[in-house]
Amino acid sequence: MAITKLIADSITSGAIANTPAFSSYASGETTCSSGAYTVIQYNTKEFDTDTKFNTSGYYYEIPTTGKYQINIQARASNQNNAQYYYGIALYKDTSSGFGSETQIAFQRYFSGYGNHTYSPEVNHHLVDCMSFTAGEFLRVKWYISGGNGGAVYGNSSGQPRSSTWSMTKLIGI
Helix, strand or coil: HHHHHHHHHHHHCCCCCCCCCEECCCCCCCEECCCCCECCCCCCEEEECCCCCCCCCEEEEECCCEEEEEEEEEECCCCCCCCEEEEEEEEECCCCCCCEEEEEEEEEEEEECCCCCCCCCEEEEEEEEEECCCEEEEEEEEEEEEEEECCCHHHHCCCCCCCCCEECCCCCC
């Protein structure tokens, strides 16, 4: 029993700890503007090992310099009978005010033109490994080039955890 506890303690607080880490999701819809990048409202935390995820500003402050695994998912509405660019973008800044933010990743898609009589939904994913410095701030935005903008869906749309954002610092790298 003592060996099991020693191993468990080292995984969560030692040299091989898989922290910092967080997991968040959108509990409601984010209304998006056409032709603009809109901050996705990831406003609920499942866990946050260093309490660095801000659920009212929808951003994460990097607590420790290192390489991180990023996992972002957004479920959004598409536009009827239209071809548009849309996707998830990750931004970085040195301030939580995001006055000089830089887009550091963008997973862009192009919707096919069709004869849709409905508004199809799309699921997008951005998965990457990136280096960050302690004190940098990250936030996620949704982009759609035209139409009425649509929405990124959260739990209020009847799909639990349909738009999520999680990260963990990689160990041993």
